[in-house]
Amino acid sequence: MPGGIHYRPHGGDHGRWIKLGRAYNRKPSEPQDDIPTDPNFPEIVLRGASRLNPGLQQYYGRLPRQITHHGGCYTMTEGNWPLIGPMKTKNAFVAGALSGFGTMAACATGALCAGWVLGTRLPEFAERLSLSRYDDESFLRRLQESASTGVL
Numbered sequence: 416m417p418g419g420i421h422y423r424p425h426g427g428d429h430g431r432w433i434k435l436g437r438a439y440n441r442k443p444s445e446p447q448d449d450i451p452t453d454p455n456f457p458e459i460v461l462r463g464a465s466r467l468n469p470g471l472q473q474y475y476g477r478l479p480r481q482i483t484h485h486g487g488c489y490t491m492t493e494g495n496w497p498l499i500g501p502m503k504t505k506n507a508f509v510a511g512a513l514s515g516f517g518t519m520a521a522c523a524t525g526a527l528c529a530g531w532v533l534g535t536r537l538p539e540f541a542e543r544l545s546l547s548r549y550d551d552e553s554f555l556r557r558l559q560e561s562a563s564t565g566v567l
Contacts, residue, residue, distance in 0.1 A: 490514065
């Protein structure tokens with residue numbers, strides 16, 4: 416299984432649970448309302464996570480009944496760069512297409528989008544994360560030639 420398994424404690428200071436995650440379907444698709452789920456997903460993720468934490472192997476084939484499976488899609492652009500900044504509609508802004516990096520990039524994304532909304536000075540790279548990057552064919556070509564989707 417490729418890298419990208421992630422997990423973290425759950426339940427506060429005295430929690431006895433962990434959250435496991437993995438985006439293992441790498442087939443792009445159009446957005447859909449009813450996302451199909453794989454009934455083997457929890458076991459597959461558990462087995463991947465046990466490579467990082469062998470103690471999880473004791474749960475093979477015996478996951479708790481109260482397990483919750485949240486499925487979803489990672490929204491991403493073709494090059495897997497986020498979209499942060501003004502939209503074509505006046506006074507409308509986007510902070511999206513964060514794919515598997517949403518939690519890790521949320522604070523920086525919020526700060527950058529707030530800068531766009533407030534009209535404050537932005538870092539040099541801000542234009543490259545906005546929709547205006549699609550107006551620069553040379554940049555898009557370089558991005559496409561060097562891009563790794565970097566999906567978690």
